[in-house]
Amino acid sequence: MLKDITLGQYFPGDSAIHRMDPRMKLILTIIYIVGVFFISNLPGYLLALAFLYLVVRISGIKFDYLLKGVKPLRFIIIFTFVLNLFFVQGETVLFDLGFWRLTKEALENAIYFALRLVFLVMGTSVLTLTTSPVQLTDGLERLMRPLQKFHFPAHELAMMMTIALRFIPTLLEETDKIQKAQMARGADFESGNLIARAKAMIPLLVPLFVSAFRRANDLAMAMEARCYRGGDHRTRLRELKYTKLDLFGALAMAGFIALIVVEGKLLG
Amino acid sequence: MQNKQDENRIIASSLTYTYPEAAKNAVDGVTMRVKKGEFLAILGHNGSGKSTLAKLFNALYVPSAGTVWVCGLDTRDDDLVFDIRQHAGMVFQNPDNQIVATVVEEDVAFGLENNGVEPKEIRVRIDEALKAVNMTKYAKKAPHMLSGGQKQRVAIAGVLAMKPDVIILDESTAMLDPSGRQEVMNTVHRLNKEEGISVVIITHYMAEAATADYVIVMDGGKIAMSGTPREVFTQVQRVRELGLDVPPMTDLAYMLRKNGVNVRADVLTVDEMVEEVCRLSSSN
Numbered sequence: 001m002l003k004d005i006t007l008g009q010y011f012p013g014d015s016a017i018h019r020m021d022p023r024m025k026l027i028l029t030i031i032y033i034v035g036v037f038f039i040s041n042l043p044g045y046l047l048a049l050a051f052l053y054l055v056v057r058i059s060g061i062k063f064d065y066l067l068k069g070v071k072p073l074r075f076i077i078i079f080t081f082v083l084n085l086f087f088v089q090g091e092t093v094l095f096d097l098g099f100w101r102l103t104k105e106a107l108e109n110a111i112y113f114a115l116r117l118v119f120l121v122m123g124t125s126v127l128t129l130t131t132s133p134v135q136l137t138d139g140l141e142r143l144m145r146p147l148q149k150f151h152f153p154a155h156e157l158a159m160m161m162t163i164a165l166r167f168i169p170t171l172l173e174e175t176d177k178i179q180k181a182q183m184a185r186g187a188d189f190e191s192g193n194l195i196a197r198a199k200a201m202i203p204l205l206v207p208l209f210v211s212a213f214r215r216a217n218d219l220a221m222a223m224e225a226r227c228y229r230g231g232d233h234r235t236r237l238r239e240l241k242y243t244k245l246d247l248f249g250a251l252a253m254a255g256f257i258a259l260i261v262v263e264g265k266l267l268g
Numbered sequence: 269m270q271n272k273q274d275e276n277r278i279i280a281s282s283l284t285y286t287y288p289e290a291a292k293n294a295v296d297g298v299t300m301r302v303k304k305g306e307f308l309a310i311l312g313h314n315g316s317g318k319s320t321l322a323k324l325f326n327a328l329y330v331p332s333a334g335t336v337w338v339c340g341l342d343t344r345d346d347d348l349v350f351d352i353r354q355h356a357g358m359v360f361q362n363p364d365n366q367i368v369a370t371v372v373e374e375d376v377a378f379g380l381e382n383n384g385v386e387p388k389e390i391r392v393r394i395d396e397a398l399k400a401v402n403m404t405k406y407a408k409k410a411p412h413m414l415s416g417g418q419k420q421r422v423a424i425a426g427v428l429a430m431k432p433d434v435i436i437l438d439e440s441t442a443m444l445d446p447s448g449r450q451e452v453m454n455t456v457h458r459l460n461k462e463e464g465i466s467v468v469i470i471t472h473y474m475a476e477a478a479t480a481d482y483v484i485v486m487d488g489g490k491i492a493m494s495g496t497p498r499e500v501f502t503q504v505q506r507v508r509e510l511g512l513d514v515p516p517m518t519d520l521a522y523m524l525r526k527n528g529v530n531v532r533a534d535v536l537t538v539d540e541m542v543e544e545v546c547r548l549s550s551s552n
Contacts, residue, residue, distance in 0.1 A: 166411070239387050
């Protein structure tokens with residue numbers, strides 16, 4: 001059962017969005033999020049939603065998936081909303097309770113902030129839903145490559161991510177095994193209060209850590225034996241290539257940003 | 269040297285290795301060679317130095333004294349390390365701990381990527397390597413979905429893609445089930461015969477050693493016995509003293525002879541035993 005766990009939230013597919021270069025998707029996602037943060041009226045957010053909806057339709061993902069991504073963050077979003085209501089100063093009073101008055105500015109600010117967070121989560125969800133973890137790491141490595149000039153460990157970071165992804169199923173399987181072994185010796189993982197249960201994890205975590213270190217040691221030797229010597233002069237089996245799709249994507253995003261700017265000038 | 273190099277893939281001369289802060293030498297004055305196209309088995313109980321020896325062949329360890337030449341290259345030379353590792357590929361014991369990438373074909377490509385091979389050439393070589401180990405249809409699979417034997421074959425493909433002259437298997441079958449073990453052994457035997465790649469297997473399965481061209485038995489870091497499997501295993505008493513077993517059929521022949529049945533002493537495989545028994549029953 002632990003074997004069929006899905007990594008991240010990648011939703012396999014073959015849509016135009018799926019086939020875009022991960023680098024371009026990363027860049028466009030960042031542009032989209034920055035764009036959304038500059039919107040300051042409701043029609044602008046409608047535009048952002050329409051654009052997102054269009055992208056999701058093309059990718060063939062259900063829109064529900066995006067909303068699911070927002071769900072775990074609902075408390076943070078509500079918290080920001082309330083905080084903005086209380087602490088933003090404004091002039092136009094909507095109603096007055098004496099100790100606190102709600103102003104129009106505070107309400108607008110609170111709504112925009114909440115919406116920005118929602119769009120931030122949904123925007124990145126589109127990226128992670130349509131890009132496999134491997135592609136994502138590839139894309140990140142390639143994008144960060146210029147930073148290596150400033151001794152930023154781009155290749156090392158990407159390699160670490162790849163290895164982590166590779167070993168997640170292995171370690172999950174191992175956790176399962178150790179858990180069963182400890183249960184066979186009478187360990188109890190299910191009853192007791194929070195502290196008792198946290199304590200019960202110790203006989204699980206210690207062997208897991210020991211074995212993880214042993215695996216790391218083995219892997220390091222195996223990598224060395226296969227001529228690993230860091231990122232310099234390394235080639236890749238799959239070279240990333242920008243295609244026409246990426247051009248279309250970039251143009252669409254440019255169009256969206258232009259619309260927002262024009263709309264902001266007209267209404268704001 | 270040039271002439272010798274054509275015949276021998278690995279030459280070790282009074283090879284000695286001591287682990288840091290260890291009192292005893294793990295490998296102690298070993299002199300041996302691996303010939304071109306040879307299938308060599310290194311046996312020994314735990315701590316006999318056989319795994320250390322394997323790591324010396326791959327420049328993972330540098331000799332404390334003595335020398336190893338891999339295809340004529342001295343492993344003590346820092347500049348040659350990556351060339352040596354390309355010539356002598358290594359497959360380790362735990363199939364899970366030597367696969368780096370999240371997709372089979374990318375793992376096979378790992379060594380080639382490290383060596384800066386062009387992407388087009390990488391493609392060709394991984395396709396060949398996966399074909400050679402019969403794993404082509406698993407090229408796009410995630411490694412954790414494969415069986416132990418399949419994972420080891422992927423690891424062999426990763427080594428094979430580098431076009432090595434020697435493949436060293438450091439107890440690579442120890443963690444596999446019998447069918448996985450058979451898969452791996454069949455694969456290396458085929459590569460040895462068809463591609464002429466020299467194979468060094470470190471093992472404690474006598475049945476695997478019995479299929480080799482030449483056997484070396486290690487004890488306390490030294491070579492205790494060496495010869496063809498027949499020469500080594502017929503010395504049943506001596507092999508037992510070194511903490512090892514003999515192949516099951518050799519053992520059976522030994523016991524039969526002890527009880528007065530006149531079979532040959534140098535029986536190694538089931539087929540040979542069948543032949544012997546038939547010979548006996550027809551002569552009676």
